[in-house]
Amino acid sequence: MIKFCMRIFSLIALSISVLFFVISSTFAGSPTKVGFVYLTTPGDHGWTYAHELGKQMVEKRFGKDVKVSVVENVPEGPDATRVIRELAKQGNEIIFTTSFGYMEPTLKVAKEFPDVKFEHITGYKRSKNVATGNIRFYEGRYIQGVVAGLMTKTNKIGYIGAYPIAEVIMGINAFAQGLKSVNKDASISVIWANTWYDPVKEADAAKVHIAEGADVLAQHTDSPAMLQIAEKNGAMGFGQSTDMSAFAPKAQLFASINNWGPYYIKKIEELRNGKWNTGDGPNHWPGNVWGGIKSDMLVISKFENMPSNVAQKAQEALDGIKSGKINIFAGPLVDNTGKEIIPAGKALDDGALWGMNYYLQGVNGKVPG
Amino acid sequence: MITFIPRDRVSKNWIMIAPILSIAFTIFFGLLIFTFLGYNPLETLYQIFVSPFSRIDRISDILVKACPLIIIGTGLMLCFKSNVWNIGAEGQFIMGALLAGFIALSFPNIETKFFLLITILAGFVGGALWAFIPAILKTKLNVNEILVSLMLVYVAMLFIDFIVRGPLRDPMSFGFPLSKPYPEGALINKIPFPGIGFLGQLHYGILFVLLLTPISWFFVNKTLGGFKINVLGSAPQAAKFAGFKQNSITITVLLLSGGLAGVAGVIEVSANIGQLQPEVSFGYGFTAIIVAFLGRLNPTGILFAGIIIATVKLGADNAQMTMGIPKVVTGLFEGILLFFLLTGETLQKYKIKWSEGKK
Numbered sequence: 144m145i146k147f148c149m150r151i152f153s154l155i156a157l158s159i160s161v162l163f164f165v166i167s168s169t170f171a172g173s174p175t176k177v178g179f180v181y182l183t184t185p186g187d188h189g190w191t192y193a194h195e196l197g198k199q200m201v202e203k204r205f206g207k208d209v210k211v212s213v214v215e216n217v218p219e220g221p222d223a224t225r226v227i228r229e230l231a232k233q234g235n236e237i238i239f240t241t242s243f244g245y246m247e248p249t250l251k252v253a254k255e256f257p258d259v260k261f262e263h264i265t266g267y268k269r270s271k272n273v274a275t276g277n278i279r280f281y282e283g284r285y286i287q288g289v290v291a292g293l294m295t296k297t298n299k300i301g302y303i304g305a306y307p308i309a310e311v312i313m314g315i316n317a318f319a320q321g322l323k324s325v326n327k328d329a330s331i332s333v334i335w336a337n338t339w340y341d342p343v344k345e346a347d348a349a350k351v352h353i354a355e356g357a358d359v360l361a362q363h364t365d366s367p368a369m370l371q372i373a374e375k376n377g378a379m380g381f382g383q384s385t386d387m388s389a390f391a392p393k394a395q396l397f398a399s400i401n402n403w404g405p406y407y408i409k410k411i412e413e414l415r416n417g418k419w420n421t422g423d424g425p426n427h428w429p430g431n432v433w434g435g436i437k438s439d440m441l442v443i444s445k446f447e448n449m450p451s452n453v454a455q456k457a458q459e460a461l462d463g464i465k466s467g468k469i470n471i472f473a474g475p476l477v478d479n480t481g482k483e484i485i486p487a488g489k490a491l492d493d494g495a496l497w498g499m500n501y502y503l504q505g506v507n508g509k510v511p512g
Numbered sequence: 513m514i515t516f517i518p519r520d521r522v523s524k525n526w527i528m529i530a531p532i533l534s535i536a537f538t539i540f541f542g543l544l545i546f547t548f549l550g551y552n553p554l555e556t557l558y559q560i561f562v563s564p565f566s567r568i569d570r571i572s573d574i575l576v577k578a579c580p581l582i583i584i585g586t587g588l589m590l591c592f593k594s595n596v597w598n599i600g601a602e603g604q605f606i607m608g609a610l611l612a613g614f615i616a617l618s619f620p621n622i623e624t625k626f627f628l629l630i631t632i633l634a635g636f637v638g639g640a641l642w643a644f645i646p647a648i649l650k651t652k653l654n655v656n657e658i659l660v661s662l663m664l665v666y667v668a669m670l671f672i673d674f675i676v677r678g679p680l681r682d683p684m685s686f687g688f689p690l691s692k693p694y695p696e697g698a699l700i701n702k703i704p705f706p707g708i709g710f711l712g713q714l715h716y717g718i719l720f721v722l723l724l725t726p727i728s729w730f731f732v733n734k735t736l737g738g739f740k741i742n743v744l745g746s747a748p749q750a751a752k753f754a755g756f757k758q759n760s761i762t763i764t765v766l767l768l769s770g771g772l773a774g775v776a777g778v779i780e781v782s783a784n785i786g787q788l789q790p791e792v793s794f795g796y797g798f799t800a801i802i803v804a805f806l807g808r809l810n811p812t813g814i815l816f817a818g819i820i821i822a823t824v825k826l827g828a829d830n831a832q833m834t835m836g837i838p839k840v841v842t843g844l845f846e847g848i849l850l851f852f853l854l855t856g857e858t859l860q861k862y863k864i865k866w867s868e869g870k871k
Contacts, residue, residue: 184838184840212833212834214833215839218791219791220785220791220794221576221713221784225826226833228712228713229573229833247786267688306689308689
């Protein structure tokens with residue numbers, strides 16, 4: 144009986160799948176098939192939402208010429224391998240995997256599908272058909288530092304970090320550089336949330352910062368929770384990844400917005416013209432495409448809730464970074480134990496940024512681990 | 513007040529009809545929800561239930577996904593049968609993977625696959641040791657094992673997190689929390705099929721399930737040990753009169769289920785990840801609890817339950833990829849499916865009595 148049912152069942156399954164195959168192959172034609180893999184859902188209003196906005200720009204730009212498939216909530220493990228492989232099997236020609244933990248799964252699948260192009264976001268390993276892309280998030284944090292330094296009354300800045308990895312540490316240090324440029328008395332305290340996305344933990348960390356006297360908060364985590372707490376307690380803060388002013392209309396000073404759209408569009412365009420490549424850039428730092436304010440991959444939202452002279456200073460910092468006049472990590476740099484990192488006249492290169500495991504002056508405490 | 517009264521005898525017909533009814537209800541509500549949300553309901557059902565079987569490599573994906581669920585579920589079966597509530601398989605899975613990973617990374621140049629026997633054994637020991645904590649606390653101090661085993665899940669999660677950020681972090685990983693890759697000898701290979709090559713991620717770890725299911729069936733149904741577990745669960749008093757040592761049974765089932773969860777951890781990491789990372793389990797230990805019950809606490813049932821759960825999970829991904837249905841919607845559908853399956857199961861054995869309790 145069971146055997147019989149199974150047979151019927153598989154027969155039906157087979158015939159339906161054949162039917163689908165026939166249908167899908169008849170209509171297959173010009174549109175470029177693009178796949179996206181998301182770590183969470185666009186409802187996080189942070190990291191994944193920024194990718195979702197990028198995807199929407201792709202759809203708007205190409206219209207009927209692309210067909211986009213998205214898989215959200217994909218854990219960073221075997222499921223990722225399976226989902227990426229499935230996207231490749233379904234004929235997607237370029238697949239964007241939008242979280243660091245997809246690095247090995249992406250490489251694994253890329254080996255099996257040499258004709259499919261893969262774009263891994265924030266990773267540092269590449270191959271013939273795997274390129275990497277990342278944003279110079281730290282540039283926005285320098286401007287945050289400038290604004291924080293001018294806005295703080297208590298001279299205490301509360302910073303919420305996700306994990307003590309180079310990317311986050313260079314953000315803290317860039318913030319410290321911005322802070323130092325306008326206010327020598329203020330200092331940054333860091334709380335590690337040990338998560339990228341957990342509104343409850345992020346809110347708790349924000350409360351601790353405020354209780355300890357911080358009046359400007361910054362975050363390197365994904366949810367708007369910190370800003371909501373700031374809003375409630377009369378503190379200020381910065382939006383992360385997307386414009387979060389809707390969550391904190393009185394507290395958000397500005398947001399550093401991740402603008403993935405142009406990068407996606409460029410890569411898809413290259414693919415359609417047969418010019419896709421993994422780009423240049425040495426192997427020792429993440430992202431052959433590592434764009435910032437200059438290339439529009441990092442966008443600074445409207446300066447708000449601040450006096451006009453502060454907004455003007457912020458604008459100057461923004462312009463300075465854009466024009467290259469400000470080099471955030473130019474020497475002399477001294478870490479917060481007094482050890483010299485680099486003398487005057489020199490500046491840290493990109494490789495050195497990815498080796499950061501120390502705090503610069505202006506940050507309290509030391510890097511865990 | 514609702515009370516459940518055990519039925520005197522379970523009707524043979526209902527055993528056949530209940531699952532069919534459950535699935536009919538699920539499909540009905542599924543159609544309703546999908547139509548209401550504006551998705552083509554028939555295509556959605558096709559994606560969830562049928563598409564995972566539509567290609568041979570997709571079928572192999574089901575097996576890969578079901579593999580850890582079945583292994584852990586089989587271990588949990590022993591616990592639940594004897595009324596020991598091990599909720600912490602997730603933690604035991606992690607600790608098994610971690611101990612095995614530690615040993616694998618200690619021998620970076622080893623190539624022989626016989627090494628796998630050692631890492632799998634280490635995984636068993638790691639998981640069993642983690643389960644030994646609630647076991648000893650329960651038998652010596654009468655501490656509730658539900659709480660202890662559950663809480664230890666979080667300890668295990670934080671512990672592996674600490675290990676891959678600190679002691680076992682690959683110095684070449686730019687500070688990212690990853691261990692070095694495992695040596696060749698600690699990796700479980702994919703199975704090559706002549707003429708086809710690899711089928712998705714299908715790996716030799718599957719063989720462990722093929723061994724485990726018959727062995728556990730034999731153990732539960734044909735040995736004194738299995739008999740003791742059954743008696744202890746269904747009639748604790750009788751077990752006492754028969755002189756079965758309750759404590760030693762409790763400790764044994766916890767060690768076995770912890771060990772099996774640990775082995776599942778080793779297989780998952782060695783076959784699919786190949787290095788330690790902050791997250792190695794993805795709720796397998798918790799999902800396996802559902803698998804154990806859905807499989808009616810018997811080994812063959814668990815085999816099928818694991819496959820059903822894996823199918824629906826993969827189907828949900830497919831629905832997302834082809835139709836853009838968000839995971840929350842398919843998750844809702846999964847919930848409905850489990851609700852009706854377990855309701856059908858319960859109502860076979862119990863009847864509902866509405867009594868007029870005090871308000």
